[in-house]
Amino acid sequence: MFGMPPLRQFIPISILIVLGFVLPFLLPQYFLYCGNLLMMYAVLALGFDILLGWSGQFAFAHVAFFGIGIYGTALLQIRLGVPFIIGMPIAAAAAGVIGFLIGLPATRLRTIHLALATFAFAECVQWIFRTWGSLTGGADGVRITPPQIFGYAVGTDGQAFPVVALILALVIVSVVFFSRSKFARSLGAIRESEHVAAASGINVPLVKVLAFAVSAVYAGVAGGMYTLFQSFVNPDALDATLLVLLLSILVVGGSGSIPGIAIGVLLMGVLPEVLRLAPRSLLVWQEFIYGLIIILSIMFMPEGIWGIVRARMQRKISVAAKRDVAQGGRMAEREVLR
């Protein structure tokens, strides 16, 4: 699992990049807006999954780092005139540093206590954005000016689409490499048992804090993507609803895997738009349906949709292997496939 990933893993990523440049000519603006939104959710969910799925740390502060990414990129651009291509990395790095600093005390806490403390931190950050009016525009929010990237003006959703797709592709590549690193394995070990991880020579506190920081950087990048296709940000964008959306993406799609998150983002991200098209009588039930979907998918799909798909694929392979054994075929070859 270490080292260079097989090349076929890059096929979907290159398809994504190609689509990013082709689709703006084919689809109306509204669909492109939805696409931008979904790709941003994907980056958010991938970063959230590093803490929740990979390392089993029950941290709810992701939305706060997302906010730091949005406000950081937007304010650097508006107040200081820093271009997007420099401002977004600065904002993402700032989110990472703050994540690191929050991780230092937070990783001493576990499970429920960690969840409460990080949730409270996120609410405090949202309150700061709302109250510090002279910097952030307070509850009224900030109007985001269209960014320029090497002279390429990003004004419409169609112009933002290729950039957003490119960032998502880079993020996915980084997650693919991340998932094959020693760091990711350490996180998995910590998730299973901190004692065993420590006994096998993993510096548990350091790795946990680093996981906080890495996850925060992804959230900051997602915040930068937000400024590309939204013209406006206010603190209401950062409330607990977004956290619930991220959690439901992981639960419905299946956490700990890129395809699972892709499925979750597609389903849960498109759902509100589909419900919006529904007749007025159904619109009232939007929240109810949302809650029902969350509860039912937890009850009947413990590992999400991707978990079911994967189990079916594995069963197919093992059935084929058994048939081979019965026919005197060599099982070893099949085992490799698995």
Added chain:
Amino acid sequence: MLPSIYMSTIVLQSVVGGLATGCVYALVSLSLVIIYKSSDMLNFGGGELVMIGGYLALFAAVYLGLGYGFIFPFVIGAGFGVGALFDRITLHRIRGRSYAANSAHVPMIVATLGLSFLLKGAVRAVPYTEEPRRLDPLWRGDPLFIGNIVLQWQDVAIMFVTAGVMLGLLWFFRFTMIGKGLRAISQSPRAAALVGMPVILLRMAAWGLSASIAGIAGVLLAPKLLMTPDMGAIVMMAFAAAVVGGITSLPGCVVGGMIIGVLQNLVGVLISPQAIAVTPFFVIMIVLLLRPQGLFGDSLPSKRV
């Protein structure tokens, strides 16, 4: 600057008002702690249980014309049913699975978030809830004056009901078989099952009890606040109260609720009204970082391999 005699009256007034709201927070955080102790998890849907308690009381008063003497049993019974069914139908399925040590809570907490959306959506879908409503006060009458301090009779009623619920719970957990069983499963579900306790039924009872208490809090709150489907946000105050009290302690909830209620009012008077919203979160962060076991809590569970 106001003369100090006015200032001290304002402070005293806000302390007394804070004690009354603190009682409601205490009730909600009791309902959270009972669930924490029985299921080892947080109930993020606790605020919505309060909300449906309030709305059930409203429907009972408006459509059925019931008085408070019938509203309380009605809400307690309905809350018990909702809580027990949610535990049996949803959480029971999740509990049976095996997870990695640290991530066992994730699905359960997400399920309670789902419950919160479900209840909020269901209430919102009823056309009657579109505008904010208010219930008649539990105890009418001219406000009570103690010195310069004004006390609403509704607040007095809240304090009496909270005291009654507390004493009832004390008796329940000390002297009844079900209460002792609940204490047993919170210590060790496996050992409780080994000595023949119906753990599944007891967990349902814990959830039912918790939802009933939340419902009572909703009935008490309904005349004080304007009711909207979003009034479940009160649960954050209750989380703060539970954290101050130490999450595992029932008396701690009451003390924590009072502290949060008074603190919130004092912050509003002495610092700025804007800071009220952030007070519970600030308290949660500070307490968890400096003294995670709170005032009365057990020391944190040691790491298990």
